[in-house]
Amino acid sequence: MVLGAGGHALSVADALVRAGFRIAGHAGDPAASVLPVAFEDDGAAIAHAELHRIRILVGIGDNRARMALFSRIPAGLALPPLLAATASVSASAAIGAVSVVLEHAHVGPRAAIGAGAIVNTSAVVEHECEVGAGAHIAPGARLLGGVAVGAEALIGSGATILPGLAVGAGATVGAGATVVADVPPGSTVVGTPARPIGGDRG
Structure with a gap:
């Protein structure tokens, strides 16, 4: 269903x-x-x-x-992670329930994808990244090694997050942005280098 x-x-x-x-x-x-x-x-x-x-x-x-x-799915009925046929997922990655890794996406070694998250078409989640529950890594976005993305954050299409940085819960990274510093929870950043534009999703 x-x-x-x-x-x-x-x-x-x-x-x-x-x-x-x-x-x-x-x-x-x-x-x-x-x-x-x-x-x-x-x-x-x-x-x-x-x-x-x-x-x-x-x-x-x-x-x-x-x-x-x-949160309304009855116990035992949540579908295990859906990994598309052309997705590349490391054997050492951890993928949460009801999460999806779509076509041509890559999830690297020791990465962790939270429950209900989306790794969309051709997105890259590199080694040792952490993607929080309900986050969305949009088509073509790239998380370089060791990036941490908080719960329900949105990483826009084609955005790049440089290694070791953190994007806070509920934050939005605009399409095509290049993130060179940590992004606070609930904030929105755009551009290259990414800069805040105000507003709060919280």
Whole structure:
């Protein structure tokens, strides 16, 4: 069962099918969906999955919305990490439940990916990086060795985080940015070198 039926769910569904899974249905708002919706209510989808002992994956790109649904998955029904067919994941990496590593992404040795996180298409999470629960590493983003990304942070498409730096929980790194210093929790940085633009997601 996939909770979500928009663009991110489309990528997740493709990876699921390529990995040999059968999708029992999608839950979402039909007006905002790109996939057929079996359940318009997430609660009904979760109840159906619990009744029939169907594994659940959350296919929503927004971090807060994804983790809110993750917290409602009944014990034992959360899908193990989904690793796309073309993803490269080190045997020494740790990948949390209901997290996804999509096509052509790389997760290096001793990296740790938290529950419900997304390592999106062609993203790179290098050796000894830590990606917090619910964080999203967008397509083509690169975390160099030893980077720590906090829970529900967003690393934008094509961004680069230099080795050993930390991006705080709930922070946003803009697309294409180059991060050369730690990013405080809840802040937004953009540009090369990345600089804060104000605002707080907390």
